[in-house]
Amino acid sequence: MRVSFNWLKQYVRFEFAPQDLAHRLTMLGLEVTGVQAVGDDFVFEIDLTPNRPDAMSHLGISREIGALTGQRVKRPEIIPVGMSGETAPLITIHIEDEEDCPRYAARLIKGVTIGPSPQWMQDRLLAVGMRPINNAVDATNYVMLETGQPLHPFDYNRIAGSKIVVRRAHPGEVFVTLDGQARNLDSETLLICDNQKPIAIAGVMGGLDSEVSAETKDVLIESAFFNPKNIHRTSKNLALSTEASQRFERGTDPNGVIYALNRAAELMEELAGGEVVQGTIDKYPKRIEPIRVNLRAARVNQLLGSYLSEGEIGEILQNLEFKIEKSNNLVVEIPTFRPDILREVDLIEEVARIYGYDRIESERTSQIVLFHKPDHRERLSWLVREVLTGLGLFEVVTNSLTDEEARGMVSDFSPAVTIKNPQSRLMSHLRTSLVPGLLRVIARNQHRQQEDIRIFELGRVFHPSENSSPLPQEPTHLSGALTGLSSPRSWVGKSGIISFFHLKGLLEEFFFKILLDNYHFFSYDISELDDRALGIKTDSRLLGYFGHVQRRVLDRFDIEGDVLLFNLYFDEILGLIKWDRVYRPVPQYPFVPRDLSLVVAEKVSAEDLTGLIKEKGGAYLRSVQIVDLYRGEQIPRNKKGLTFSLKFQSQDGTLDDQVVNQIIEDILTDCRTSFNAQLRE
Amino acid sequence: MEKKIQNFKDSFNKEIVDFSSWNTLEGIRIRYLGRKGRIADLFKQLSALPPEKRRAPGKSLNELKDYIQSRISQESNRFAVKKEKKLPLDTSLSGIRQHTGKIHPLTKIEDEIKDIFKRMGFAVATGPEVETEYYNFDALNFPKDHPARDMQDTYYISDGVLLRTHTSPVQIRVMESQSPPVRVIIPGRVYRNEAISARSYCLFHQVEGLYVDKGVTFGNLKGTLEAFAQALFGEGVRLRFRPSYFPFTEPSAEVDISCILCQGRGCRVCKRTGWLEILGAGMVDPAVFLAVGYDPEAISGFAFGLGVDRIAMLKLGIDDIRLFFGNDLRFLEQF
Numbered sequence A: 001m002r003v004s005f006n007w008l009k010q011y012v013r014f015e016f017a018p019q020d021l022a023h024r025l026t027m028l029g030l031e032v033t034g035v036q037a038v039g040d041d042f043v044f045e046i047d048l049t050p051n052r053p054d055a056m057s058h059l060g061i062s063r064e065i066g067a068l069t070g071q072r073v074k075r076p077e078i079i080p081v082g083m084s085g086e087t088a089p090l091i092t093i094h095i096e097d098e099e100d101c102p103r104y105a106a107r108l109i110k111g112v113t114i115g116p117s118p119q120w121m122q123d124r125l126l127a128v129g130m131r132p133i134n135n136a137v138d139a140t141n142y143v144m145l146e147t148g149q150p151l152h153p154f155d156y157n158r159i160a161g162s163k164i165v166v167r168r169a170h171p172g173e174v175f176v177t178l179d180g181q182a183r184n185l186d187s188e189t190l191l192i193c194d195n196q197k198p199i200a201i202a203g204v205m206g207g208l209d210s211e212v213s214a215e216t217k218d219v220l221i222e223s224a225f226f227n228p229k230n231i232h233r234t235s236k237n238l239a240l241s242t243e244a245s246q247r248f249e250r251g252t253d254p255n256g257v258i259y260a261l262n263r264a265a266e267l268m269e270e271l272a273g274g275e276v277v278q279g280t281i282d283k284y285p286k287r288i289e290p291i292r293v294n295l296r297a298a299r300v301n302q303l304l305g306s307y308l309s310e311g312e313i314g315e316i317l318q319n320l321e322f323k324i325e326k327s328n329n330l331v332v333e334i335p336t337f338r339p340d341i342l343r344e345v346d347l348i349e350e351v352a353r354i355y356g357y358d359r360i361e362s363e364r365t366s367q368i369v370l371f372h373k374p375d376h377r378e379r380l381s382w383l384v385r386e387v388l389t390g391l392g393l394f395e396v397v398t399n400s401l402t403d404e405e406a407r408g409m410v411s412d413f414s415p416a417v418t419i420k421n422p423q424s425r426l427m428s429h430l431r432t433s434l435v436p437g438l439l440r441v442i443a444r445n446q447h448r449q450q451e452d453i454r455i456f457e458l459g460r461v462f463h464p465s466e467n468s469s470p471l472p473q474e475p476t477h478l479s480g481a482l483t484g485l486s487s488p489r490s491w492v493g494k495s496g497i498i499s500f501f502h503l504k505g506l507l508e509e510f511f512f513k514i515l516l517d518n519y520h521f522f523s524y525d526i527s528e529l530d531d532r533a534l535g536i537k538t539d540s541r542l543l544g545y546f547g548h549v550q551r552r553v554l555d556r557f558d559i560e561g562d563v564l565l566f567n568l569y570f571d572e573i574l575g576l577i578k579w580d581r582v583y584r585p586v587p588q589y590p591f592v593p594r595d596l597s598l599v600v601a602e603k604v605s606a607e608d609l610t611g612l613i614k615e616k617g618g619a620y621l622r623s624v625q626i627v628d629l630y631r632g633e634q635i636p637r638n639k640k641g642l643t644f645s646l647k648f649q650s651q652d653g654t655l656d657d658q659v660v661n662q663i664i665e666d667i668l669t670d671c672r673t674s675f676n677a678q679l680r681e
Numbered sequence B: 001m002e003k004k005i006q007n008f009k010d011s012f013n014k015e016i017v018d019f020s021s022w023n024t025l026e027g028i029r030i031r032y033l034g035r036k037g038r039i040a041d042l043f044k045q046l047s048a049l050p051p052e053k054r055r056a057p058g059k060s061l062n063e064l065k066d067y068i069q070s071r072i073s074q075e076s077n078r079f080a081v082k083k084e085k086k087l088p089l090d091t092s093l094s095g096i097r098q099h100t101g102k103i104h105p106l107t108k109i110e111d112e113i114k115d116i117f118k119r120m121g122f123a124v125a126t127g128p129e130v131e132t133e134y135y136n137f138d139a140l141n142f143p144k145d146h147p148a149r150d151m152q153d154t155y156y157i158s159d160g161v162l163l164r165t166h167t168s169p170v171q172i173r174v175m176e177s178q179s180p181p182v183r184v185i186i187p188g189r190v191y192r193n194e195a196i197s198a199r200s201y202c203l204f205h206q207v208e209g210l211y212v213d214k215g216v217t218f219g220n221l222k223g224t225l226e227a228f229a230q231a232l233f234g235e236g237v238r239l240r241f242r243p244s245y246f247p248f249t250e251p252s253a254e255v256d257i258s259c260i261l262c263q264g265r266g267c268r269v270c271k272r273t274g275w276l277e278i279l280g281a282g283m284v285d286p287a288v289f290l291a292v293g294y295d296p297e298a299i300s301g302f303a304f305g306l307g308v309d310r311i312a313m314l315k316l317g318i319d320d321i322r323l324f325f326g327n328d329l330r331f332l333e334q335f
């Protein structure tokens, strides 16, 4: 909203320079976002919060300045107008919907001469951003900017039957507004009609037909109070926001209707000539009375941490035109132009606002809360980020809104949660997997000449609820994607493209660091990965999967080269981690090393062999490591050579060679029978 | 003869001790073991003796030859090791590095913010990003059919279900699940149905705080946020509380900090005002307490909310919010 500095001076005395006033208004909660010099005037752009309809006028802003400086605003006196004739026989008003139109008043001015407004009026309107139309319309707009009460002038002679009816629209009714647009109305839209047809959408915009024009001789001015909710609904439905609707939807003053009406009649007579007809038609079946609110000074100080006396509190409120009905344990009458004040706490805010937030002292101590449950989710989130960045991955943060195509490309999961009113098709679904986002980041970076790209994201995905809950499930996933060299290029020697086993090793390191053991890998089939893929699980739970992304998927994302991917279920992992560890004695005695080179058929898995060795190795076998894989001339085709490095150790003493030899013999025997393994010489 | 052999051995032992270079060692070798060297010479002398007198000195001579050979090879090995150590090392070659990653700047700033509040005794609470209208608006005292609901452009999933526009619904969920005192911060993603630009994205990260107890005052709110801002932006930062409106707090405040770029003198970033708006805050509205079954006469509380993305932009000097979500490695590696 725009406010003129000079205009304000008409209603309240102040010595503030424009910039100073701007600062003071801001500190009152009327945020001034700009001050602009216009001629000899200054125009303030004020960003009003939606709870302050009372401040949407020059008188309203003046009232705030008055409260700040300890004075009351001077409203313009109205010289009695309307000495001739009698309005009542010339117009009848009928309110069908009293709930949405509690008050409707009108005055008639006969014999006006429509023409441009005088220069001073045009300047004022232009300064605050309103286009001058003609003297009749300008008079009503001026009074709206002055008092905050929107008014509407009709060409009296175009009101069929000299009758105003306030009613709800019929379903499917169409109305052409001032701006020439045909509007489809629903049955909750409130209309101002004449005997035959609608002439305005109440509180929002008038119609083309009954507009004041150069030919208009007699003007009927409407001044009304409409239900804010109804106006808000209509304005939103029609996507039509006007100066009038912005005021009505926030709540105008039902008891300010007549003052504004008389003020406009007077001004119109002054600008456009003619004569105001005596008498006001005022349909106000149920008077809206000011409410009373109790206010305890002790409560004020308790909530604010202030030290205000009842007297100081009362004075602040009186300067805001609140009436103090009882000064001991205050009872406050709330003027009807403040629909936002309903409770004690609302008054406390008014006191704080005028007293000044900056004058309330900061309190830097408070009681302490002694107990919080350990927060493992926070702890693991932090750990995961530390470990993965330590393993050479960058954390990324991607959009949770995605498109159906990207989603479908990688995931054969459940259907997605969709957005009813998306900005665009590209952001119409909630992600069901982090993978498409990661692949996009890889593509984008590749297009910017990056080759080694190693990224992860820890974030939520969304799956429609499987039970009756209206809300979807929001599991947290931990996903990563890697492409490029396994280690950075350097002068030492060549580094290869990152392989399946680099990622497998990286995940093993990861689990090692976050204290997760007792997991195992198993062959896994998922649409986004090719056959070089593994799942990860414990006895009962699937923890995730990893492997090579399918070429066709990479092509869709426009990615070059191989990409390795992992997708882990964070919540499952969180549930498995044993945070409390118990110490295991460190071995005292030396270990006995043995290497074992076996030749087996290609189809025998290293994991199975290792498993058997561990089983047969018994309690003394401390570790098994595969240190060589051989295929070539020295062994038959379709066979491979695997060298296992074993370490044996006892907690009770140095192991005897004979004991170890016997264990090795046992292992060999079993490997021969189970896997047809040969000892490689 | 025997005497000569012993003399050669003594002189050899002297020479082999203090040779200084490869050349001298090679020189010793040639002098003793060469084709015309001293050992060869002695063998020649030996062959001149009658056969019966050759045996004893012959044995000694062979022993000397073996001895000299083994000593020289011993020394030359030692020397070779020394030589290898002295290979010139170009220490200016770059170090051998591993791949290293970094934490996203938004996470870093969020961690910094969370840490400050954790040290003050706030616990961390979270809640769903897809929310019901009840938790996002109704329970937070947003009037129905009022412009206050339009302050936040909302993505809807279905009737009554939406993408949360703030993390405030978690305040309600936390209070529903426990009785006072409550002291939590609530980090999380929130969504606004706005066109994407340098200044706004369809989602951002919020941290809200809630403190409910007996006798909590607006003065406590001011003190807490001052301490927070000084911890995050430095001791010199000043705060400004100005009245504002949020349906779920009363009184409500916008909180500005003195511009960290121009120290309050006025610059482009603070639009020449010297102030930067970074927080919304206020005393919890009694209507919110009633919605969760707390007695507003018995307790009071404050709540506040800030945008992590905005603070990150200010702290890191970033002028386009989209950089956070683009994840360009050349951007991420800077933090």
Ligand SMILES: [Zn+2]
Residues within 6 Å of the ligand: B259, B260, B261, B262, B263, B264, B265, B266, B267, B268, B269, B270, B271, B272, B274, B275
């Ligand atoms: Zn600045």
